[in-house]
Amino acid sequence: MKPESMTASDGSLTIRPSDSSDIPSVVELDERITGLNKSAYWSDMFERYGKRENRYFLVANDRAGKLIGFIIGEVRAWEFGSPPSGWVFAIGVDPETRLGGVGSKLFSSMCNCLAKSGVDTVRTMLARDDELNMAFFRSQGMMGGPFIQLEMDVQHDKSD
Numbered sequence: 001m002k003p004e005s006m007t008a009s010d011g012s013l014t015i016r017p018s019d020s021s022d023i024p025s026v027v028e029l030d031e032r033i034t035g036l037n038k039s040a041y042w043s044d045m046f047e048r049y050g051k052r053e054n055r056y057f058l059v060a061n062d063r064a065g066k067l068i069g070f071i072i073g074e075v076r077a078w079e080f081g082s083p084p085s086g087w088v089f090a091i092g093v094d095p096e097t098r099l100g101g102v103g104s105k106l107f108s109s110m111c112n113c114l115a116k117s118g119v120d121t122v123r124t125m126l127a128r129d130d131e132l133n134m135a136f137f138r139s140q141g142m143m144g145g146p147f148i149q150l151e152m153d154v155q156h157d158k159s160d
Contacts, residue, residue, distance in 0.1 A: 011063075013102060015109045018050045018057040018070065025067035026059070026092075033092050045072060045090070056113045060093075060102050069093040071106040075117045082147070086114030086122040091133070107140050125149060 018026070023042050031037045049072050050057040060069035071091045077084035088110055093103045111122055123145055126133050 013063070013068065013105065014061045015058055015105060016061070018046060018059045020046060020050075022046075022059050022067060022070075026070050029067060029070070029094060030092055032095065049074065054117050056110060058106060058109055058113070060106055062097070068097045069102045069106050071110050073110045073114060073122075075114060075119055080147070083121075084119050086111070086117070086119045088122060088124045091136075103136055104140065107137075123147075 023039075023046055026046075027037065027039050027042050030042065046057060049055040054075040056074065057072045058070065059067055062068050069092060071088060073086055073088040075084055076082075076087050088107070091103060091106060093106070114122055122142070124137055124142065126137070
């Protein structure tokens with residue numbers, strides 16, 4: 001899907017594909033949310049997800065043009081027998097505009113992009129104690145899926 005076909009506006013905000021000029025605003029917003037400045041990370045995310053087919057890095061701007069949110073997702077295919085599905089793995093909304101529908105509109109736009117890419121399912125993964133995002137995604141209709149996340153600590157070889 002071509003990026004220009006993803007722009008949407010409802011008069012109060014515009015959701016569109018990100019461009020490189022958005023990265024400083026994304027960094028600033030994420031730093032306000034997380035307390036960490038991750039400039040290199042967000043530049044890398046734009047290179048990996050802002051420019052490739054079936055990968056989406058969308059931003060929301062208010063009427064004045066201020067960036068007030070972002071969402072990133074992609075189509076992933078066939079991991080452990082799963083048919084192609086959409087994955088959302090980053091979302092951020094300006095804390096001053098939360099509960100105003102920005103996150104819901106970003107999520108809906110992402111779902112539309114993923115559906116146009118041919119997937120029928122959208123997934124995400126959260127920390128169990130991430131109550132804010134858990135409540136948000138559940139309010140969007142998401143629920144537990146058929147996969148279980150497994151993990152373990154890796155041992156680092158001190159001789160290297």
